Amino acid sequence: MNKDAQLRATINQKLIETGERERLKELFRAKLTECGWKDQLKAHCKDVIREKGLEHVTVDDLVAEITPKGRALVPDSVKKELLQRIRTFLSQHASL
Secondary structure, eight states: HHHHHHHHHHHHHHHHHHHHHHHHHHHHHHHHTTHHHHHHHHHHHHHHHHHHHHOOOOOHHHHHHHHHHHHHHSSSHHHHHHHHHHHHHHHHTTTT
C-alpha cells in the first residue's frame, strides 16, 4: 500500500472511531436535500427511465447513467463545507 493510501485509510479509520464519519454523512445528506439535489436527481432518473423504457433499464444501467450527473449537481458550497469540516477534524487530530 502506498503512503497516500495508508494515510487515507488512517484518516478514514479515525473518522469512523470518533463517529465523525456518520455525522459528516448525515450533514451531507441534509445539505443535499436542503438544496434540492435529491429532487433533481430523482427527476433525472425518471427522465432516463422514460427515455429508455422501464423494461430496458436495470438498476446498474440507471446508476451508471445518473452517477456523473449526480456528482456534477452537488453544489460547490456543500463540497466546501464538507471539506472544511474534514480539515477542522484533521487539525484537531493532528497526530494522524
